[in-house]
Amino acid sequence: MAQNPATAEIGDVVGFAARALAEASDLARDDDVQLALFLLYASHYGSLDVIDAGWEWHPMLIATRGMLERAFEEMLRERVETPAPPVPTRDGVARALFALTAPTPGPSLSRFVAKKATGEQLREFLIQRSVYTLREADPHSWAIPRLTGASKAALVEIQSDEYGSGDLSRMHSRIFARTVRAAGLDDTYGAYLDAVPAVTLASLNMMSMFGLNRRLVGAIVGHLAAFEMTSSLPNRMYGDGFRRLGFGPEATHYFDEHVEADAVHEQIAGRDLAGGLAEDRPDLLGDIMFGAAACLTVDGWVGDEMLAAFESGRSSLRDV
Known part of the structure; x- marks a missing residue:
């Protein structure tokens, strides 16, 4: 994550994310996965000054975010007990x-x-x-x-x-x-x-x-x-x-x-x-x-x- 996305190869960060996901036993409690997601979202909020505004829509980081999100959402849908939907009123x-x-x-x-x-x-x-x-x-x-x-x-x-x-x-x-x-x-x-x-x-x-x-x-x-x-x-x-x-x-x-x-x-x-x-x-x-x-x-x-x-x-x- 410290590498400048303007110069890094897209495979670098995406590869790091893929390895983090492969090694995580519990995505909700994995420091690497959740910190990476937090920092990627912080780019959209502008909540951390250390993140360059030019990184917000860099394709490499968006691809990484998408990979982490898909795994995180899949885990939530598996583990969250969702009640039957009521009538839509x-x-x-x-x-x-x-x-x-x-x-x-x-x-x-x-x-x-x-x-x-x-x-x-x-x-x-x-x-x-x-x-x-x-x-x-x-x-x-x-x-x-x-x-x-x-x-x-x-x-x-x-x-x-x-x-x-x-x-x-x-x-x-x-x-x-x-x-x-x-x-x-x-x-x-x-x-x-x-x-x-x-x-x-x-x-x-x-x-x-x-x-x-x-x-x-x-x-x-x-x-x-x-x-x-x-x-x-x-x-x-x-x-x-x-x-x-x-x-x-x-x-x-x-x-x-x-x-x-x-x-x-x-x-x-x-x-x-x-x-x-x-x-x-x-x-x-x-x-x-x-x-x-x-x-x-x-x-x-x-x-x-x-x-x-x-x-x-x-x-x-x-x-x-």
Whole structure:
């Protein structure tokens, strides 16, 4: 990846990617595969200054990205249990999504954070969240030009809130950056990239893959619906965990904001966005449900691994 694509042979990077895929036992947890995908997507976001803007559409890198994406998507479709599609109506899709995302009893990362997490564990939690949340909403925004009608209007309504409705100080990524600073951490995007485990990168990479591929527009819509529907209650618990350890509003504002905002967003996302798309494009219903189930599955892997590390007294971060 360090070689300049303007001079490298196309076979070099594609060959490296092919070998990484051949040697990977679990694509979601393979550092080489997920880091490569993250960097390739970062070229489109412009999130890392070290990546030359001229590389964005270089054929060699696009070929490499396509190879990695095909393997990653195939793995997800094999491992994600997608429910049977409901009737393609707003009410039918909304009911199915609310049933799919209903809270379950038992241990969870959010409950652990609320009741038991130490200050150091809360900082690790923020570090893991930073790879997505310092760019919050961006992966889902790729879907805006790919939608029409009611589903497009619903997505724009949600995204407008995420970006602060024109007020920079209310932009969710900026509010999260204040939380990061309040915890004594660096809010520079990518500052902790080497410390974040591959499965956490996989969660963001999945969003980017769904958002950047027009044929997967149903999946990114389903992902956002599930993401919003599972946000409000956990964020209440995360805020409680930070308050328990004495953090003030500068740290808790982000979580408190999402308790209220996402309680509204989940209704829009389930009925108007996902349900509206299903009514207009019934052929996308399977991918809408797949995207929602994939969100729950992969984010569940991330949360379960972080929780297991915290409960055993281990760091949840990579040893770098």
